[in-house]
Amino acid sequence: METLDQISTQLALTMGVAWASGINLYATLLMLGLMANTGNIALPPDLQIVANPLVIGAAGLMYCVEFFADKVPGVDTGWDAIHTFIRIPAGAMLAAGSIGDLNPAVELAAAIAGGGVAAASHATKAGSRVLINTSPEPFSNWAASIGEDVAVIAGMWASIQHPTLFLVLFVLFILLLIWLLPKLWVGIKKVFRFIAGLFRRKRPATPPPDA
Numbered sequence: 001m002e003t004l005d006q007i008s009t010q011l012a013l014t015m016g017v018a019w020a021s022g023i024n025l026y027a028t029l030l031m032l033g034l035m036a037n038t039g040n041i042a043l044p045p046d047l048q049i050v051a052n053p054l055v056i057g058a059a060g061l062m063y064c065v066e067f068f069a070d071k072v073p074g075v076d077t078g079w080d081a082i083h084t085f086i087r088i089p090a091g092a093m094l095a096a097g098s099i100g101d102l103n104p105a106v107e108l109a110a111a112i113a114g115g116g117v118a119a120a121s122h123a124t125k126a127g128s129r130v131l132i133n134t135s136p137e138p139f140s141n142w143a144a145s146i147g148e149d150v151a152v153i154a155g156m157w158a159s160i161q162h163p164t165l166f167l168v169l170f171v172l173f174i175l176l177l178i179w180l181l182p183k184l185w186v187g188i189k190k191v192f193r194f195i196a197g198l199f200r201r202k203r204p205a206t207p208p209p210d211a
Contacts, residue, residue: 009163014098015170016159018114020152021091022121025083026066027152028094029059041160046097070145073133080126091118120177127184130191 020028029050035041036051049055069079095114096107125148132140158166 008167010099012159012163012166012170014095014110014114015117016156016166017094017098018091018117019121019170019173020156021094021114022087022118022123023125023148024063024066024152025087025090026059026063027149028156030056030063031153031156033059035156035160044098044100046100047094067145067149070148071138071142073138073141076129076141076145077126077133080122080129084122084126087122088115088118091115091122120174120181123181124177124184127181127188131184131187134191 017028017032032041032043032047033050033052033056036043036048037056043051050059066079070076092111092115095117096111099107099110129141129144132144155166155169158169
């Protein structure tokens, strides 16, 4: 039973950091560092670097920047596009680091799975923001951004304090993704098709050649 608890605890942390990194990497790093420094979690050796005050300070600064950038329509989509190349590799690295001192094959498997989970949660966040940005008012962006921050903080807390509950919710999240991502993709294609149509309408007509 104790072995099963250890496995569920480690699996919850591994999937938790990957999932949360795909949504808000800086909030994830900040929460891990603060919880480690307050004694709420014993980080594996490869993750102990996030408890360094310099890392906490950098994560806190970038979280403040993202907090405001994430609430401006259009800016949030650009921010997400840039962070495609940051959140997914970071999610893979954090997932591998959360495994601890196991053999390299297990760490590589954790990195592959963590990268996939981070990519899925990032795609859901970024895709939903593209659709939300079709609304002219900014309040939906604010609500989505605040909801994402709360979900990351609550999810990380649950993965550490209640790993079994987190794993159940994580499975439900994966099932939701299987249903939601194709619909998001269809909606995103419609948005970009509409934008492309606007540019085509603005293009001046080609003058007829001289006789």
